[in-house]
Amino acid sequence: MSFMQRFVIGLCLLLSSPAMAQNLRIGIQAPPSTLDPHWLLNLANTGALRNIYDTLVARDDQMRLRPGLAESWRVVNDTTWEFKLRPNVRFHDGAPLTSADVVASFQRVPNVPGNPNPYTIYLSGVTAVEPVDDLTFNIRTAGPLPALPTNLTQIFIVPRSVAQKDNPEFNSGEAAIGTGPFRLASWSTNAPLVLRRNESWWGGAVPWETVSMMPIPNDTARVAALLAGDVEFINNVPLQDASRIASDRRVALFASPSIYAVNIYLDVERPNPPGVEADGQNPMRDVRVRRAMSLALNRDGIARQIMEGHADSIDQPVPPFIFGAIPDRTVPSQDLNGARALLAEAGFPQGFGLNLFCSPSRTPRICQAIAAAWTRIGIRTTVEVVPQATFLTRRNRRDYGAFVTVFGSLTGETSYLLGSQLHSVGTVPGLGSLNFTGLGRPETDALIQRARATLDDAERARQLRSLVQHTVDESLIIGVALLRSVNAGQARLAFRPRADEEVQAVTITPR
Structure with a gap:
């Protein structure tokens, strides 16, 4: 050589x-x-x-x-x-x-x-x-x-x-x-x-x-x-x-589930919220209507087809792998007939009209899929994509009766979502700060406060999972999809x- x-x-x-x-x-x-x-x-x-x-x-x-x-x-x-x-x-x-x-x-x-x-x-x-x-x-x-x-x-x-x-x-x-x-x-x-x-x-x-x-x-x-x-x-x-x-x-694609969940938020408090056409009523106050809206969704289709495999289907509003979430929950399949039956049982056999407000960040295609599913069960849904500059301002003013946005569990545990979105507004400083749908009852508030003060990790996780289960069972915040973190490099x-x-x-x- x-x-x-x-x-x-x-x-x-x-x-x-x-x-x-x-x-x-x-x-x-x-x-x-x-x-x-x-x-x-x-x-x-x-x-x-x-x-x-x-x-x-x-x-x-x-x-x-x-x-x-x-x-x-x-x-x-x-x-x-x-x-x-x-x-x-x-x-x-x-x-x-x-x-x-x-x-x-x-x-x-x-x-x-x-x-x-x-x-x-x-x-x-x-x-x-x-x-x-x-x-x-x-x-x-x-x-x-x-x-x-x-x-x-x-x-x-x-x-x-x-x-x-x-x-x-x-x-x-x-x-x-x-x-x-x-x-x-x-x-x-x-x-x-x-x-x-x-x-x-x-x-x-x-x-x-x-x-x-x-x-x-x-x-x-x-x-x-x-x-x-x-x-x-x-x-x-x-x-x-x-x-x-x-x-x-x-090049190579690097992708895995993120903490960012696409969630549906429904006004459960006001008698006649913006964007709802139901003869002066608010159907979403009825848990059967909310369950029908959740049951109508084809989450697997949204994840695989609408998001081209770069999302995972969920029905809880948080990633299943974070602290206090339900790790092994089976996501329900779409059931249009079951959803129509629930609407009829709740007194809305002909459905109602709804304007679904949508964040422009990564959600418009999902919003269109949600609207199509709801229209099939009689909830005649139109989508309004609100510019990013005004979306949060209008949300904070409660201009929306129903909206879709992405929420990230930045702390890595469910207490962040539960404390900010499920807790009543104005009763405890710092809690309920992101509650724009009227959620919150004294008994639920007490459970959230108890979990946030429990130092034993295993017991706190159990309490938080119970609250997440309650949120899913009552369709209070409807999880749709978990976005994937997608990066690329040489x-x-x-x-x-x-x-x-x-x-x-x-x-x-x-x-």
């Missing part, structure tokens, strides 16, 4: 070494709007910033809790939790992680001025954080707070040296210091977020020297960038392109999609 042959082989081996500099370009649908980890809570921000910052408690791809910066935690009593930090964790500036940084981070969360959507909801019920030593601290709560570890998966930890900085200092990069797998290289609004490997990350080897998260909001352009080799990975693959990508040997990459649809670059690896 010649010297040149040996040189080329050696160079190829060197370039293929995990330690060698490697670059990853990710085309993302929605870029982060800030580098401040406590400013403007939304998926685009948390998903991107989790590459820079860490949390005390982490979640795996199926939303199960696992240790993060905290290696362990335990309940001391009904109002006290003890947390132990990992030793030898350092921030990007070299400073060691201590309990004082946790205290400073918690204090910062509610005190970022002008925050349009703060992370304070995840510290609700926390009354104090008390350092015990550098690696141990206690969290005091106003009462039993079993969801505390789950809530802490959303609270990023920053060094106390920057905790007094405001949003502009983080956005400039001056204060954007975390303990995560990557450190900031550069960023500006609507420009790529460029990250560099944190060689001393506590979580292990980081596969990429640099990562560029490139905003490509247009679906067609994002797919084209992947196929042209301009990026190595994209998120949120549009449904119409999934089959084409799956059949292209140059065939040389491996990736396990996350149920929360976050893209964590450290989990994208060369095959």
Whole structure:
């Protein structure tokens, strides 16, 4: 073998070494709007910033809790939790992680001025954080707070040296210091977020020297960038392109169930809600009508045909794999005759008219399928797709008698949906905040509050499953389909999609 042959082989081996500099370009649908980890809570921000910052408690791809910066935690009593930090964790500036940084981070969360959507909801019920030593601290709560570890998966930890900085200092990069797998290289609004490997990350080897998260909001352009080799990975693959990508040997499709459920919400309170034509009545107050509306749906057809296999059929309003859901529930088949019989029994043999309001985000085709099914049993349904800019505003004003939207169980357990949507409005601070259909009865409220205060995980899961079962049995919130998290990348990459649809670059690896 010649010297040149040996040189080329050696160079190829060197370039293929995990330690060698490697670059990853990710085309993302929605870029982060800030580098401040406590400013403007939304998926685009948390998903991107989790590459820079860490949390005390982490979640795996199926939303199960696992240790993060905290290696362990335990309940001391009904109002006290003890947390132990990992030793030898350092921030990007070299400073060691201590309990004082946790205290400073918690204090910062509610005190970022002008925050349009703060992370304070995840510290609700926390009354104090008390350092015990550098690696141990206690969290005091106003009462039993079993969801505390789950809530802490959303609270990023920053060094106390920057905790007094405001949003502009983080956005400039001056204060954007975390303990995560990557450190900031550069960023500006609507420009790529460029990250560099944190060689001393506590979580292990980081596969990429640099990562560029490139905003490509247009679906067609994002797919084209992947196929042209301009990026190595994209998120949120549009449904119409999934089959084409799956059949292209140059690229791979990465898909799995997400936490995002397509749900139907029906007004069960007002006598004559908007969009209902039933001689001044509200048929949806009757459980038999709601059950008929659920029974009329061809969920399997929606998942396989309408969504081309990129959804899973459900009739509970939450993913079956999250904490407190019904894991082994059989989804009922469509039964049009049974649905018509229930309508007749409820006093609506000729049906009624209904305007179904629909979010434009991933649901219009499903709404059309729902409307077609309901029309077949006599509920003459028209679909109105409301522009995204006004959909939530109108929902909050209760302009809809019936609407379809996507709900994500961001905490990874059912208490989030049950507390915000099934609980009565205005009786307990923080509960019923997303109840726009008039749901809620005192006995159900009491069960929700009891489950939220039960510290024993097994018992809390049982109580939550019972509440989910009640929601399904009464068709209070009608689950239709569980969307899949669909990403794509070069065939040389491996990736396990996350149920929360976050893209964590450290989990994208060369095959």
